[in-house]
Amino acid sequence: MPAAPISIPQPTSPKAVTVSLSPTSSTLHERFRKNSIGSHPSVRMPKVLHPIENEDLKLLLLENISQDAVKAFRAQGFHVDHSTKAMSEDELVEKIGSYHAIGIRSKTKITERVIKSASKLLVIGCFCIGTNQVDLITAAKAGIPVFNSPFSNSRSVAELVISEIVALSRQYFERGWEMRNAIWNKQSKGCWEVRGKTLGIVGYGHIGSQLSVLAEAFGMRVLFYDVVNIMPLGSARQVESLETLLSEADFVTLHVPELPETTNMISAEQLAQMKSGSYLINNARGRVVDIPALIDALRSKHLAGAAIDVYPAEPSSNGAPFDNSLNKWASALQSLPNVILTPHIGGSTEEAQTMIGEEVSAALSRYLNYGATVGAVNFPEVDLRAITAEQGGHVRICHVHNNIPGVLRQVNEVLSPYNVEKQYSDSKGDTAYLMADIADVSPHDINKLRELISRTNANILTRLLA
Ligand SMILES: NC(=O)c1ccc[n+]([C@@H]2O[C@H](COP(=O)([O-])OP(=O)(O)OC[C@H]3O[C@@H](n4cnc5c(N)ncnc54)[C@H](O)[C@@H]3O)[C@@H](O)[C@H]2O)c1
Numbered sequence: 408m409p410a411a412p413i414s415i416p417q418p419t420s421p422k423a424v425t426v427s428l429s430p431t432s433s434t435l436h437e438r439f440r441k442n443s444i445g446s447h448p449s450v451r452m453p454k455v456l457h458p459i460e461n462e463d464l465k466l467l468l469l470e471n472i473s474q475d476a477v478k479a480f481r482a483q484g485f486h487v488d489h490s491t492k493a494m495s496e497d498e499l500v501e502k503i504g505s506y507h508a509i510g511i512r513s514k515t516k517i518t519e520r521v522i523k524s525a526s527k528l529l530v531i532g533c534f535c536i537g538t539n540q541v542d543l544i545t546a547a548k549a550g551i552p553v554f555n556s557p558f559s560n561s562r563s564v565a566e567l568v569i570s571e572i573v574a575l576s577r578q579y580f581e582r583g584w585e586m587r588n589a590i591w592n593k594q595s596k597g598c599w600e601v602r603g604k605t606l607g608i609v610g611y612g613h614i615g616s617q618l619s620v621l622a623e624a625f626g627m628r629v630l631f632y633d634v635v636n637i638m639p640l641g642s643a644r645q646v647e648s649l650e651t652l653l654s655e656a657d658f659v660t661l662h663v664p665e666l667p668e669t670t671n672m673i674s675a676e677q678l679a680q681m682k683s684g685s686y687l688i689n690n691a692r693g694r695v696v697d698i699p700a701l702i703d704a705l706r707s708k709h710l711a712g713a714a715i716d717v718y719p720a721e722p723s724s725n726g727a728p729f730d731n732s733l734n735k736w737a738s739a740l741q742s743l744p745n746v747i748l749t750p751h752i753g754g755s756t757e758e759a760q761t762m763i764g765e766e767v768s769a770a771l772s773r774y775l776n777y778g779a780t781v782g783a784v785n786f787p788e789v790d791l792r793a794i795t796a797e798q799g800g801h802v803r804i805c806h807v808h809n810n811i812p813g814v815l816r817q818v819n820e821v822l823s824p825y826n827v828e829k830q831y832s833d834s835k836g837d838t839a840y841l842m843a844d845i846a847d848v849s850p851h852d853i854n855k856l857r858e859l860i861s862r863t864n865a866n867i868l869t870r871l872l873a
Contacts, residue, residue: 453793456776456803456872464529464775465505469493470512472534473764483772500524508771510534517541522549529870530774532767536560536754543785547838550807550868552783554770558613559762560754564662564690565617567753569625571714572658575686576601578712580747597711602626607656609649609672610663610691611637618660619643630655653680658688665692675700684711690753693718699736705743712745716753778805778842778872787833787840800847801828802856803872808865810839817863818843821856838867848873 464485468477471491480487485508493514494502503509503525510532511517517531522545531541533555541553574580576599585592606622608615608631619629619640629643632652639645646652649672653659659681663669673687674697681687687710689696698719704710720733729750731737740746773779779790794801804822808814815832822845830843848856853871861869 454796454798454801456794464507465527466508466510466771467503467506468510469515470534472510472512473761475761476510476534476764476768479768480772483776485775496521503528508532508775510767510771511540513537513540515540517546519545522546522551525549525551529868530554530771532771534763534767536763538784541785544836547785547836548867550838552774552780552786554767554774554783556763556766559766560756560759561613561617563756563759564614564753565621567716567749568614568618568660568688568690568714569621571688571747572601572606572622572625572627572660572686574747575658575688575712575714575745576604578745581745601658603628604657605630605655607631607652607659608643609633609652609659609661611639611643611645612662614690615660615662616640618662649677650680653677654682656685657682658686660688661691661695663691663695665694670694671697673697673701675703678704678710681710683709686710686712686714688714690714690716693721698734698740702736702739702743705746712747714747714749715740716749717751721751776872778803778870780840785835786838787835789831789833789840789842791829791831791842791844794844798828798844798846800849801873802845802848802853804841804843804845804856804860805868805870805872806841806843806860806866807868808839808841808863809867810834810837811865814839814863814865815841817865818860821859821863839865 466480466485466487468489470493477487477489499521507527508530512535519542531553536557538555546553605628611631611633622629623641630646630652632646632649672695770782780786781788781790826846828844828846832841857871
């Protein structure tokens with residue numbers, strides 16, 4: 408017999424979705440509560456909050472953001488307009504006024520002019536790693552948090568590095584290139600197994616630590632250097648100095664952010680400290696390695712090879728030339744043997760794209776439905792524990808305001824007749840954000856509360872969720 412559809416209220420969505428399960432008159436949610444109350448009276452289900460707005464929330468998703476994200480937003484009751492293309496500034500200025508949220512990748516620029524035209528915009532989602540296509544400061548001043556997905560591609564980068572270690576060690580880029588030029592050149596001289604060799608990881612963050620686990624599975628000994636003391640995974644060992652790492656590693660791989668102190672952190676002096684016949688891999692940022700110095704180290708055969716995925720200057724679109732007009736040493740690097748050059752593909756996999764879609768959609772939903780800003784790049788990061796299903800008359804206040812003295816006194820004066828169950832506020836630059844859950848607010852008082860808080864002199868945006 409086919410299963411009857413039943414409705415399951417989703418903790419993270421304001422509307423119920425319909426799924427097919429066993430035939431029963433009660434929902435899973437109800438059955439869970441029935442079973443758990445009694446045996447576990449402390450279990451509290453989160454209440455699904457709804458923005459108290461007069462109209463449905465409208466989302467604009469550009470640059471072919473995944474259909475999974477579109478479906479997830481529609482299931483929550485949002486109206487979604489989806490386009491495969493980016494929009495120009497003029498198009499955005501014309502259209503953005505009717506949207507509450509926008510999702511973009513790297514081609515759409517959210518400028519100050521766009522933000523000034525976005526009278527209803529609550530949140531921006533960058534479905535990518537970087538956020539420099541958005542005027543972050545203007546967005547924060549307008550009370551608009553911006554979310555991205557900085558770590559969804561860590562595994563993809565770690566796997567690329569593993570492949571590069573093997574490729575360099577076996578020189579198979581050279582051999583493959585020769586075969587395409589009709590040259591048979593079978594040799595074992597200078598080709599090694601990676602088992603038992605030492606990998607030196609510089610920067611043991613999201614990527615470095617993933618890589619550590621994969622490299623050990625290959626039988627490599629792993630050392631790492633990081634400015635922070637970090638618990639090693641598996642049998643990896645943190646070393647005290649970059650010099651120690653460079654002098655012991657057969658392969659050195661870089662996974663640090665681009666900072667003033669990491670610019671040219673691998674230059675002639677550090678290359679000289681590396682073991683003779685070792686290899687350098689850079690999938691971090693282009694300016695971390697002094698490439699002319701690397702070319703010298705490769706030409707002198709002090710290094711046996713290198714893999715480079717990132718460059719100080721990179722073409723802005725596919726098909727554009729990568730030559731000396733962009734980086735004056737390009738042809739010198741291209742002419743060297745056992746050097747793998749890739750066009751910044753470290754994080755470019757289908758899996759990473761899927762994870763980016765999931766992570767950014769979830770962040771947008773969390774902000775629109777619950778007010779949480781954890782993970783925002785331009786905004787104070789604030790969240791509160793959930794209002795439970797039993798707390799029917801509770802209201803959540805989300806108040807974005809200018810970071811000036813006296814705001815909390817004014818807001819708390821408005822809240823003084825009520826029981827403030829919990830509240831939390833934080834600031835970043837000129838913008839501050841307060842979240843507060845208020846008990847037993849009558850439907851009649853809700854609009855009055857919003858109006859009074861919106862009228863305080865530092866108000867940027869006040870939303871109520873109930
Ligand atoms: N090639 C690609 O496609 C690609 C994809 C994703 C990330 N990246 C780049 O990879 C790098 C690492 O990314 P992540 O996600 O692992 O970052 P992360 O922030 O998780 O880790 C960086 C680590 O570097 C350490 N660090 C900072 N300064 C240091 C220094 N001076 N010396 C030693 N360690 C230092 C930090 O303490 C941290 O542990 C970043 O530059 C990122 O932009 C490249």
